[in-house]
Structure formats: C-alpha cells, structure tokens
Amino acid sequence: MEMNGQKVSTGGRLRRLLFGDKRQATDPQVFHKLSLVAFLAWVGLGADGISSSCYGPPEAFKVLGQHHYLAIFLALMTALTVFVISSSYKHIIEQFPTGGGGYLVASKLLSPGVGAVSGCALVVDYVLTIITSIASGADAVFSMLPPEWHQYKLPAATLIVIAMIILNLRGAKESVLPIVPVFILFLATHVVAIAAGFFSHFDVVRTLPQDTVNGVRSAVSQLGLWGVVLLVLRAYSMGAGTYTGIEAVSNGLPILREPRVETGKRTMNYMAVSLAIVAGGLFVGYLLFGLGQPPEGKTLNAMLFENLTVHWPGGRFFVLVALASEALILLVAAQTGFLDGPRVLSNMALDGWMPNRFALLSDRLVTQNGVVLMGVASLVLLWVSKGSVEFLLVLYSINVFVTFSLSQLGMVKHWWAIRSQHRRWLHNMLINGLGLSLTTFILIVTVCLKFNEGGWLTLVITGGLVALAFAIRRHYRQTRLLLKRLDSLVEAATPAQLADSVTPPKPPPQPTPQERTAVILVNGFGGLGLHCLFGVMRLFRGHFKNFVFIQTGMVDAGRFKGTQEIQHLEQTVQDGLNQYVDYMRAHGLYATSFHTIGTDVVEEVENLAVKVSEQFPNSMVFASQLVFPRETLWTRMLHNYTAFAIQRRLYQRGMPLIILPIRV
Secondary structure, rough: EEEEEEEEHHHHHHHHHHHOOOOOOOOOOHHHHHHHHHHHHHHHHHHHHHHHOOOOOHHHHHHHHHHHHHHHHHHHHHHHHHHHHHHHHHHHHOOOOOOOHHHHHHHOOHHHHHHHHHHHHHHHHHHHHHHHHHHHHHHHHOOOHHHHHHHHHHHHHHHHHHHHHHHHHOOOOHHHHHHHHHHHHHHHHHHHHHHHHHOOHHHHHHHHHHHHHHHHHHHHHHHHHHHHHHHHHHHHOOOOOOOOOOOHHHHHHHHHHHHHHHHHHHHHHHHHHHHHHHHHHHHHHHHHHOOOOOOOOOHHHHHHHHOOOOOOOOHHHHHHHHHHHHHHHHHHHHHHHHHHHHHHHHHHHHHHOOOHHHHOOOOOOOHHHHHHHHHHHHHHHHOOOOOOOHHHHHHOOOHHHHHHHHHHHHHHHHHHHOOOOOOOOOHHHHHHHHHHHHHHHHHHHHHHHHHOOOOHHHHHHHHHHHHHHHHHOOOOHHHHHHHHHHHHHHHHHHHHHHHHOOOOOOOOOOOOOOOOOEEOOOOOHHHHHHHHHHHHHHHOOOOOOOOEEEEEEEOOOOOOOOHHHHHHHHHHHHHHHHHHHHHHHHOHHHHHEEEEEOOOOOHHHHHHHHHHHHHHOOOOEEEEEEOOOOHHHHHHHHOHHHHHHHHHHHHHHHOOOEEEEEOO
C-alpha cells in the first residue's frame, strides 16, 4: 500500500487504523479543529466532578449509619464547597489564560519547588481519578448482573483502561465527541430521579426541617456534640473526591476554543451548577427514601433508583438506563485523567522536573508518552487494589486538596502583591482567601481521618514522586552547567570574530553539487552544533567543498499553543541556520540550509536528508551525541538518543551517517 507516494508497512497501516492519520502542526486550522467549545469542554473536563456523584455522596452517606438526617448538612456543605472552589478558580483562569492549573499557579506565584510538589500531587490524583472512575463504573455495571459474573469485573476494567489509552492516543477531541450522548443521558436520568424523588415525598419534604432538628438532637444525645461533628467531618472527607474535577478546567485551557478565558469560565459555571444539583440532590434522595447500607454487589444509587421506580411502568428499564449511564459517565471521568494528567507531565517536563520526552507530541499532536504512563500506572493500581472502590477512595482526594490549597495561597499572595494596581484586589483576595481556608481545612481533616486507613500510602507515593522530580531537575541543571564549556565555541563564531578573520570580504562561493558535501544535523546555533561542525572540519580537513545544515523545529507541548508560536519557532530555526551559513560563507566555503517543522524529528530529518542527497548526491551526514562520564539507565531515561534512531533510518536507505561524540 502507498500513501503520499511512500510505501506504508502493515504495522504502519495498523497504527493509522488504531490512532488515526497524521496531523500537521503547521496547519493554520489545526488549533480550531482540536479545540473544544464550552459544551464539549463541560463533557470532557467537567465530567470528572459530576460523575463523582456515583461514589462520593454514596460513600459519605454510608458513614452516617443510622443518623441519616445529618445528610442535609452534607448536601449543603457539598454545594457550598463546589461554588466556593469554582468561584476562586475563575480568578485562576483569568490570570493564567494559557492553562497549567495548580502546577503553573504554584510555580509562578509561590516558587518552582512548591509548583513541583503541586504538579506531582496532581499527577498521582489524575491516576486515581482514572482508576477510581473505571472501578466504580465496573461496580455499577456488575450490580445489574448475577453474582457469579463478578469474577470478570477486574478483567473487564482492564480492557476498558487499554481501550481508553488507544482512544486518547488518537486525540482529545475525538475522545470527547463519542461521549456527548452519554453525558446528556446521565444528567437527564439523575435529574429526573432527583426531581421525582422530591415531588413523590413532598409531605416528607415539608416536615424535613423539623425532622432534621429532631434527628440532630437524637444524634447528639447518643454521640455527644463533638461526636456528631466528627461523624459529619468523617462523612464529608469520604465524599471529598466529589470536588476533584474542578481543577481540570483551569488545567485544560489550552484545548479550549478561543476566547479561552470566557470559554473556561463558562465551562466552570456549567460544571459547578450541575455538580451541586446532582451531588446535593442525591444526598436528599437517600434521606427521603430512608436508605441504609446496600447489600453486597449493589450500589446505593442502584437502591435509590429501584425504590423510586418500583411502581413505575417500565421502571426496571429506567433503572438499567440510569445505571448504564453511570457506568459510561465514569468512563468520561476517567477521560479527564487522560486529558489533564499528560498535560501536567508535559508542563513539568518543559521546566525540567520530568524527563523531557513527556513534552513531546505524537503525529496526532498528543503527548503520547504521558498518555501511556497514565494508562500503565492505572493498570498497576487497578490490580494492586483489585478494583476496590472503597480502598481507592481512601487514597483519593488527598492530593487534589494539596493542589487546591497551594493554588489558593498563590492567588492570595498575588492579590496582595498587586493591591495598589487593581481596584478589586480586596474582593478577589477574599474569594481566594475563603477558598484557601476551606480547602486547607478539608485537606487537614481528610489527612487526619484517612491516614491510618491507608491515606499514608498516597502521601508516600506522592512524596516519592516529588523526590524523583527534584533528582531529575538536579541532573538537568548539572548537564546544563557541563554544556556551558561549549559556549566558547559560540563566541568564536560571532559576527565580530568573523569580521576580524575575513578581510577583505569574499564574494559568496557558488554551489558545486557534484563535489563532496557534509550534511550536518543541528539544533539551533550553539555550542553543540558548532562542536559537530568543527569536528567535521578537523577530521576531514579540506575534504568537503559544500556544507549543508539541516534542522527540524520540534513542536512540543510548550510550542503547541497557537499559530503564532509555530511561526515564531520557524523563524527561530531559520535564524539559527542562517548563522551557520553566514559563518561558512565568510570562510570562503559554500553553505546552505534546509529546515522543517514537525513533531517526529527522526521522520522529518530522514525526509530532509533524502531531499539533500537528491541535490547533492555525493554527501555524508553528520550528527553529534552527548557522552556522559558514566552511561547509566538514569542518563538513558532522561536524554534522547535521536542521533542513533536517525542513523538506523538512513542506513536502511543506504545513506551513511557518522555520529561524533561530545563528552561532557
């Protein structure tokens, strides 16, 4: 089979079938094609929060036991928490319109180290988002099936994770569009159930305030005042996972349609209102129907739907549809982890806290290494936890409140710093201050109440990831210091040096295509490229008459933010190549350059090398590779070996490539 004049292997065809055709980063329309309007963003990013009503409110309500009238306080606290956090995050959206979420806020407004802590907490939390959502969805599905089928729940969840990895490798928008009907179905069934439960128990609703007062008095007489407070706080902490999706909108701004700030704030409004209504409404529904502990293999929401529809014609069908929508919306929530987790990893990689390969984009313009890492980590945690939602909820929600608290602290500091420049600074600081107080309180309560039950494991995992991030950062910093030794080469090739070495100026030499040609791979005008050039000139003194410099402008997650960024990248690449060409021509040698912009350096360089060989048939390609004092698994993980991959590609075409080592 051929594609664009090139033969495509069977593996290539299979890859295109699974992940889709290649996308061009230089296409001016690509950002519009991949971006999400507010409604789609509500589906793709806001589903994390609204889907938590499948496990957040049920787990919180079950903690209350016989004191179910306390659920009114949980409903009010949940709605208040949602609106306070979402309001404070609108300020973050305004101040950071390019996205980044809690990681970027903490890095810019507090310190890079604090930002790394926030980012690591988010990465772990997004893994838990994926696996908790999928495990809870599996519970919803298998609660409709016979008990003997439950042995297949874990393998089914595993297949779902694998399918979502493939879906996300195709791209964000394609992974959101198919789930729009699911999102609408979930909202419709749950709003109908909440409204029907409310109106069918209208007499109970009228006496609910007095019944609640009586219920609280009874609980205080049995447990004491502080016992009631601790019971409510414990239940509240078990439902804290309800708020984790709020961070997703500010972190996902880069994939929103312009104007991004307005789209992000509108998405936040949609999510806050829908989450408050569904989560708060379910608490009231459990209370009105007097639900208790569900039997083994059945969820509390399943009990609510069954009690509600017991006298409905076709009531069983409604229950099946509602539970199916829960299972599917939880897959949508898992999608949030796949959308935002890799984005946090890419932002941290750009700042040197994670291996730089996490900032690379695939030919589908997605951060595929991050997607794969999130998926593999989720699979490991799925099998370690055996898909137990109860266990996962103990681990869940701690980390997101670390990020919430740090983000709000950063915004409070920001408003205080610009108080003389912004007339509404006090109003904004009070909103973020309220958010800081609330999220910090929830964090402390959640850690204290969940610590001995397994919450310590989340802190250990997050702490380990933070330590790894600091080690990676230290290695990259040491590498940069070693590479500074090559700066003297740049100084030797400055225009001032050229002016002194070439007098009078020589006319530009003419190309001689049949003469021996050195094709040098560079990555900007700097010490590495000049080291390779001078090495070629030293080893092959007078051998080459032509010099061709080629470079691929790497479109990574940091560059893929708009058409202007791509244009700026191309101009930067061209300027660097011109400096090489000017240097060689000033020394009386013919030189030219070729460049391209893309995401796959190996493929783009291969195409450029073939193009050059057609124009200069007697050519030899040179590249450079860093050589560290000790070659370890650590250095191989943190640095790319692109030169060797290009060498293999060119060897298959019968083209020689020589790699010159650069010891650091």
